[in-house]
Amino acid sequence: MSHDLTLAANALRMLAIDAVQQANSGHPGMPMGMADIAAVLWSRHLRHNPADPHWPGRDRFVLSNGHGSMLLYGLLHLSGYDLPLSELKAFRQLHSKTPGHPEVGLTPGVETTTGPLGQGLANAVGMALAEQLLAAEFNTPEHKLVDHRTFVFVGDGCLMEGISHEACSLAGVWGLSKLVVVYDDNGISIDGDVKGWFGDDTPARFEAYGWRVIRNVDGHDFGSIDAALNAATEDSGKPTLICAKTTIGKGSPNKAGGHDVHGAPLGAAEVAAVRQALNWPHAPFVVPDEARAPMDARERGAAAQRAWEAVLAAYRAAAPARAAEFLRRARGELPADFDDRAAAQLAAVADKGETIASRKSSQNSIALLAPQLPELLGGSADLAPSNLTQWPGCRSVEKAVAGGNYLHYGVREFAMVAIQTGIALHGGFRPFGGTFLMFSEYARNAIRMAALMRTNPIYVFTHDSIGLGEDGPTHQPIEQTATLRLVPNLDVWRPGDAVETLVAWQTAIRHVNTPTALILSRQNLPHQPRDADTLAAVRRGGYVLVREAAGQPLQLVLIATGSELDLAVQARAKLAEQGVNARVVSLPSSFVFEQQDSAWRRDVLPPGVPRVAVEAGVTAPWRQYVGLEGAVVGIDSFGESAPAAALAAHFGLTAQAVTEAGLRCIAH
Numbered sequence: 001m002s003h004d005l006t007l008a009a010n011a012l013r014m015l016a017i018d019a020v021q022q023a024n025s026g027h028p029g030m031p032m033g034m035a036d037i038a039a040v041l042w043s044r045h046l047r048h049n050p051a052d053p054h055w056p057g058r059d060r061f062v063l064s065n066g067h068g069s070m071l072l073y074g075l076l077h078l079s080g081y082d083l084p085l086s087e088l089k090a091f092r093q094l095h096s097k098t099p100g101h102p103e104v105g106l107t108p109g110v111e112t113t114t115g116p117l118g119q120g121l122a123n124a125v126g127m128a129l130a131e132q133l134l135a136a137e138f139n140t141p142e143h144k145l146v147d148h149r150t151f152v153f154v155g156d157g158c159l160m161e162g163i164s165h166e167a168c169s170l171a172g173v174w175g176l177s178k179l180v181v182v183y184d185d186n187g188i189s190i191d192g193d194v195k196g197w198f199g200d201d202t203p204a205r206f207e208a209y210g211w212r213v214i215r216n217v218d219g220h221d222f223g224s225i226d227a228a229l230n231a232a233t234e235d236s237g238k239p240t241l242i243c244a245k246t247t248i249g250k251g252s253p254n255k256a257g258g259h260d261v262h263g264a265p266l267g268a269a270e271v272a273a274v275r276q277a278l279n280w281p282h283a284p285f286v287v288p289d290e291a292r293a294p295m296d297a298r299e300r301g302a303a304a305q306r307a308w309e310a311v312l313a314a315y316r317a318a319a320p321a322r323a324a325e326f327l328r329r330a331r332g333e334l335p336a337d338f339d340d341r342a343a344a345q346l347a348a349v350a351d352k353g354e355t356i357a358s359r360k361s362s363q364n365s366i367a368l369l370a371p372q373l374p375e376l377l378g379g380s381a382d383l384a385p386s387n388l389t390q391w392p393g394c395r396s397v398e399k400a401v402a403g404g405n406y407l408h409y410g411v412r413e414f415a416m417v418a419i420q421t422g423i424a425l426h427g428g429f430r431p432f433g434g435t436f437l438m439f440s441e442y443a444r445n446a447i448r449m450a451a452l453m454r455t456n457p458i459y460v461f462t463h464d465s466i467g468l469g470e471d472g473p474t475h476q477p478i479e480q481t482a483t484l485r486l487v488p489n490l491d492v493w494r495p496g497d498a499v500e501t502l503v504a505w506q507t508a509i510r511h512v513n514t515p516t517a518l519i520l521s522r523q524n525l526p527h528q529p530r531d532a533d534t535l536a537a538v539r540r541g542g543y544v545l546v547r548e549a550a551g552q553p554l555q556l557v558l559i560a561t562g563s564e565l566d567l568a569v570q571a572r573a574k575l576a577e578q579g580v581n582a583r584v585v586s587l588p589s590s591f592v593f594e595q596q597d598s599a600w601r602r603d604v605l606p607p608g609v610p611r612v613a614v615e616a617g618v619t620a621p622w623r624q625y626v627g628l629e630g631a632v633v634g635i636d637s638f639g640e641s642a643p644a645a646a647l648a649a650h651f652g653l654t655a656q657a658v659t660e661a662g663l664r665c666i667a668h
Contacts, residue, residue, distance in 0.1 A: 005222050007291035009039040010278045011078060013251050016070035017274060018284040019091035019098070021265045026092060026100065029248040029261035030068030033219070034153060034184050037244055040225040041151060041182070042075050043294045045233065049301030050080035053108045056330045056427065057308035059148045062124040065155035065184065066101040066114030067263065073098050076109040078287070078295035083108060085285050104425065104453050112425050113453045116445055118161030119418050121181065124152040125167045126422020126431075128179035128239070129397075129407075133377070134428045136402040138326050143315040145326065149233065152181045156194050159183065159202060163446075166415030171239045172210030175399040179239040180232045184219070186248040192259045203243055212238040219244035253277050329375045329428045332512065341372055342506045349502050350535055353527040358520040358562070359462040361501035363388035366432075369505060370394070370405075377429040379407030380460075381416045387434035387462040387520075413439050417446035420457040424450075430509065434460035436468075437477040437519060440484065447515070451489040454513035458505075460520065464494065465616035466651060467523040467563055472641030481519050482621045491591040494519040494615075496565030497528050500588050503538045507592065519562065523644055526566045528586075541592025542604055546572055546584040556582040556662050557605060559613040559625055564633075567614055570655035575662055582662060587625070610665040614658050616651075629668060631661040 012035040020026035047059045063072045070091060076083045083097060090096035097107045101115030111127070114120035128150040135146040158164055171179055183202065187194055203213045214231055218224040225244070232240040249261030253273045266274065275281070282288065316323035328335070345368045354361075370376050370391050380389045390406060397404035409416040413435050420431040440447065440461050450457055466476045485492045491514050493504035501520070508516035528545055530538075537543035546569060548554045556575065560568035568584045575582045585604055587593060593601065605611070611630040613622035619632035626632060635651050648654060 004290065004294040005036070005039045005043065007288070008043065008078065008295050009035040010251070010280055011287045011291040012038060012071060012074040013278065014275070014280055014282070015074040015077070015088060015285065015287070017266060017271055019070050019073070019088050021268070021271055022089060022284070023092040024265055026070060026265070027067040027263045028070070028266055029188070029263070030065055030155060030184065031071035031074065032250045032252065032256075032261070033186050033246040033248045034068065034071055035250070036220045036222060037182055037225050037246070038071055038075055038153075039295070040222055041229060042079060042297070044226060045229045046151060047148065047304050048079070048109070048297060049305045050109070050298050051302060052305060053081065055305050055308070057148055057305065060111050060124070060127045060150040060426070062112055062114065062120045062127070062150065062152045063102055064114055064120030064124070064152055064158045065117065066120060069098070069100065069102050072102055072110065073107070075295070076107065078292055080296050080298040081109045089285055112422065113449060116449065117155070117157040118159075118163040119446060119449060121152055121154050121158050122163050122167035122415050122418035122446070123422035123425065124150050124179065124181070125171045125176065125415075126419035127426040128171070128176040129174060129419065130423045130426035130429055131178055132174070132176060133397065133404065138322060140319070143311055143318065145311055145315050149178045149180060152179070153184060154181055155184045156187070156189055156198055159200070160198055163414045163418060166412040167419060168206065168211070169209050170409065170412065170415060170419070173399060174397065175210070175237050176239045177235050177237050180229070180242065181240065182242045182244055184246055185243055186246045188248045188257070188259050188262060190259060190262055203241070206241045210238060212236045212240045214240065214242045217242055217244045219246035220250060251278050332427060334509070335372055338372065346499065346502055346506070346535065350499050350530060353529070354498050355524050355526045356498060357522055357524050358495050358498070358501045359388045359522060361495070361498035362460060362505065362518060362520050363391060364498070365502045365505040367391040368502070369509065373430065373509065375428065375430045377405055377407065377423060377431045379409055379416065379431070379433040381409045381413045381433065381435040381439070382411045383435055384408070387436070387460055389432070389434040389460055407433070409433065413442035414446055417443040417450065417457070417459065421446065421450045421453065421455050424455040424457050425453070430456070430458070432458035432460055434462065436463045436475060437461035437480050438463070438475050440480055440517070447484070447490065447517070448487055450515045451487050454489060455515060456511045456513060457515050458508045459515065459517045461517055462520045463522045464519045465521070465563060466635065466639045466647045466653070467521055467616065467644045469522075469644040469647065470641055473638040476639035477617065478635055478638060479618045481615075482618050484517050485590060485621065489514055491516045491589060492519060493517070493589045494562040495588045496560070496562055496586055497525050499528070499530065499535065500538055500586065504588065507539060507589070521563045523563060525563055528565065528569065539592075540596050540600065541589035542585060542587040542596070542601070544583055544604055545569070545586040548581045548583040549576070552581045554583060554606060554609050555580050555666055557585055557609050557611045558582055558658065558662065559585045559587050559611060559622070561586070561588055561615050564614045564616055564653065567653065567655045567658050571658035571662060574655060574659040578663070580662065580666060612658060612661045612665055614653070616653055629665070631665050633658050633661050
């Protein structure tokens, strides 16, 4: 094994060196340092099939220290994935399958997009959790349909980031025994030796989390690496951290062990020196067959998948309905009757006509959806009684109890969102999680990453405005809804009553490659009556809630969302008393509205008619809808601590203020 893996590991080093050198950009140090560990893991332990990167029974591999992406690309290429040398030669170039950091959905075999350090580790916690929960739900004593591992490579930077503390603490609490993390302990970051800013006793830290820790592994000795991985895959009821001592830039005679090799090409002279030091006489991007042989996973991967499919066949024969349900969820498909039941649920909510807070409407929506969607996996960052994310019949996930469909994340917003992304990427569940809208700031980069990856978690963000009241400006969102709307591929709904809240949930459930943020109120929102056509129009994201009087010219359009929708309705009535013919447009999701055809958008917002927008937040983004001549009633300062009604009057969020803004627009 040693000779073959030496060649394979050196092939990984040289592919990384040559690609970075050709691109004149990239990070060669980590791939060179972790090549030996990677060669052992991928040749001896990782269960995967290059011909089918998505089969449910595969192990997952996450490169959390994603700047070392050329290590992963080299592994995928040598293993037999559809990633030819031409793609490695195009490293970091436009439209290649080898971008600077790994991107899921772009490169076959990449399980998650990594780069922002620590988030890949948190995604992996979500993947391992999904495996554990699916195994508890579907496995039987006779058939282990769900039985795979999640392997993660992390560096010092991943473990410095706060999200690693959040996610790894939870992994220990949940007892994720199929999670194996390999720590690349090379002691170097971009700035140099990490001793000056990273003095943690990392093994003790993970032991305190409840992990099994395998210490002092020589990351360049194949036997030691193999033994550590064998030990890590023995079930201990705990996740495992392998602490591997490595040398960054291993193989570079003049730069190994220093920060200069971390994030820059080696240079032609040093590349030549590495070739000589490794006894690698081959030209750039040339890999001899004897180096490829131990890494080629095509035959053993196909055999592993056939074995899993045999288990599936036996499972299907013993429990056909359960097998069909597992496959439906693995494919991410909704139940066949989802649309019919959704229509009936919406009609019932509209008929009921409740005046309730949209956070309560959200809870009611979850209660309607959960019985028909066993894949719903809820949770909250310690605020379940406030954001109302629990529902009748939900069961908390606990280490000692099998199953469960509700996660208590504790005060860990960043980890919650990143773990949800991992759960969604794994498949089998539709995760959602809640916190106050203000605290979405803690999780902002994970939200962005979910949108970048085109995954479909659902974020329940409650207490959406100054309507929060006495808690004051630290807890009152002002700019958060607007900035979330700026995230590409993120659908943001701010519903104005129970009907719109249910439509928002139904839309979020239907999304395949789009995450959804639900922006929900603490205070009660009046029910808005709708006829059948108006009820059907809610799903289009923006629609005419109250039309202008027939037979008279339309003079003004009032646009609103959320708790301000009723202000617009009241203002329209006041304007009518003064002879102004106005309509009210509800725009709960500009994301969905902008996807409608131009005819619909022009019909809802006719060109040339003055417009006023009202929302309890920053005003500038609404200029795209009202133009320079229109008006926006909102808040461009931080909030205050006082009862909600007093704050609304203080900040001018009243029907009278909207009425006066409308009159000024018409006068101009």
